[in-house]
Amino acid sequence: METNSIAIDPSRLASGQWCHRAHRTVGEGDIAASYSAERIGMGEPLRKPFEWKGALYVCVGVCRRKGAGLSAEAYRLVTPTVFAGEVTSYGQKTSDAEAARSDPNGFYHGMGVKQAGTEYVLCGPPITFVPGQTEQLSLF
DSSP states (O other): OOTTEEEEOGGGGOEEEEETTTTEEEEEOHHHHTOOHHHHHHTOOOOOOEEETTEEEEEEEEEEETTTEEEEEEEEEEOTTTOOSOOBOHHHHHTTHHHHHTOTTOTTTTBEEEETTEEEEEEEEEEEEEEOSOOOOOOO
């Protein structure tokens, strides 16, 4: 497993299937459903983020790993007041593509985004969520 890889319940990564009768995707995991990379690039609001360990995250990339199922790369969402850096836009970040690609905190780190009318900043480095053991909540 990579340094920033977290094993989670595989159902959270499920891509789901389109249901013609319901006119929506069914069986989609919350991580897959949060995929918003194209929205970030277009300056549109993010899809609903997912929660992990009390923080909100949004998926920016999904990859099929040979023999290991899907994995998803995600960034944490923080409010601008707690972000310790300069907030930038997708356009500003990509104006120097080489610097954006080589950012040690990840390509999307520091980008300002909106979700449900709230301003956030994508905070890296990204975490890669991979299929693994089912998460269990303690009952005691």
